[in-house]
Amino acid sequence: MDNPKNKVTVKVPGTSANCGPGFDCLGLAATIYNELEMTLLEDERLIIESSGDGAETIPTDDKNIVWKSARMVLERSDNAEKFKGAIIRMENHIPMSRGLGSSAAAIVAGLTAANAIVGTPFNRNEILKFATEIEGHPDNVAPAIFGGFTVSTVDKGVVQTFSFTPKIKLKLVVAVPDFPLSTRVARQVLPKSVPLKDAVFNVGRAAMLVAALIEGKERFLSTAFDDALHQPYRTKLVPGMQEVFSAAKKSGALGVALSGAGPCLIAFSAANKRIENNIAVEMVQTFKKHDVQANALILDPDTRGAVVNF
Ligand code: HSE
Numbered sequence: 001m002d003n004p005k006n007k008v009t010v011k012v013p014g015t016s017a018n019c020g021p022g023f024d025c026l027g028l029a030a031t032i033y034n035e036l037e038m039t040l041l042e043d044e045r046l047i048i049e050s051s052g053d054g055a056e057t058i059p060t061d062d063k064n065i066v067w068k069s070a071r072m073v074l075e076r077s078d079n080a081e082k083f084k085g086a087i088i089r090m091e092n093h094i095p096m097s098r099g100l101g102s103s104a105a106a107i108v109a110g111l112t113a114a115n116a117i118v119g120t121p122f123n124r125n126e127i128l129k130f131a132t133e134i135e136g137h138p139d140n141v142a143p144a145i146f147g148g149f150t151v152s153t154v155d156k157g158v159v160q161t162f163s164f165t166p167k168i169k170l171k172l173v174v175a176v177p178d179f180p181l182s183t184r185v186a187r188q189v190l191p192k193s194v195p196l197k198d199a200v201f202n203v204g205r206a207a208m209l210v211a212a213l214i215e216g217k218e219r220f221l222s223t224a225f226d227d228a229l230h231q232p233y234r235t236k237l238v239p240g241m242q243e244v245f246s247a248a249k250k251s252g253a254l255g256v257a258l259s260g261a262g263p264c265l266i267a268f269s270a271a272n273k274r275i276e277n278n279i280a281v282e283m284v285q286t287f288k289k290h291d292v293q294a295n296a297l298i299l300d301p302d303t304r305g306a307v308v309n310f
Pocket of ligand 1: 017024183186261
């Protein structure tokens with residue numbers, strides 16, 4: 001029988017990064033989860049099983065990102081000699097490679113599970129630092145760890161995250177296209193430098209967005225999700241993107257954005273079932289006009305982030 005102290009379960013939320021103007025800085029956690037059960041072993045066996053979204057594409061060897069992340073914690077806490085193998089079982093509900101933080105969830109799950117089993121030598125800020133090292137930017141891993149809406153900065157490897165619960169009760173209507181888009185490809189289309197006026201456009205909106213959410217001033221959201229730094233360059237990667245945005249806004253969305261690097265599109269709505277459903281239907285139908293099959297998710301913001309259970 002497994003030693004129960006070597007076994008833990010972790011539930012990690014999906015996330016939507018950027019939130020429009022906050023490229024690589026803003027993110028929020030949503031009520032869609034991947035669940036992981038990890039047992040660390042003293043021998044070198046590695047058994048990885050997954051079910052749910054994209055299960056057939058997930059590596060089951062030492063290239064697996066959950067295991068790689070767990071290894072980072074084991075090495076940095078001097079436990080790599082003690083635990084050389086693992087049994088990892090995943091149940092994935094976050095759509096893979098769609099812009100809802102599936103890779104961040106895997107990284108955070110691996111780090112958090114291994115950290116819990118070896119006695120929590122690292123606090124959440126240290127886990128955030130490790131996760132950002134692996135992912136390259138903090139905007140998905142931060143809300144996956146802390147929950148809520150997050151503002152993150154990175155300066156010479158030092159990652160800081162401010163997490164808060166917006167005062168406006170937002171619903172997240174997400175249109176999930178049936179094709180994946182790799183973050184690497186979606187970053188390759190971005191320019192190396194941007195005009196100052198576009199930078200100013202985004203700084204103002206990102207600041208306005210955070211201020212409006214903290215103060216609960218819904219009327220300031222009407223332009224606060226707009227972006228000039230990444231979405232215009234990524235439009236060509238998501239057929240119908242601008243039309244889907246317009247359809248969502250016409251149906252009552254407070255704001256719209258590319259979710260992370262895409263291809264999911266997210267509409268932020270006030271909590272109202274009729275409006276949320278209308279937005280969802282209009283987004284899916286508009287995608288269809290551009291030959292993209294999509295399904296819609298209507299989610300709430302998650303406020304807890306990664307949760308561990310023994
Ligand atoms: N900020 C990142 C990007 C999120 O837009 O490329 C994707 O993981």
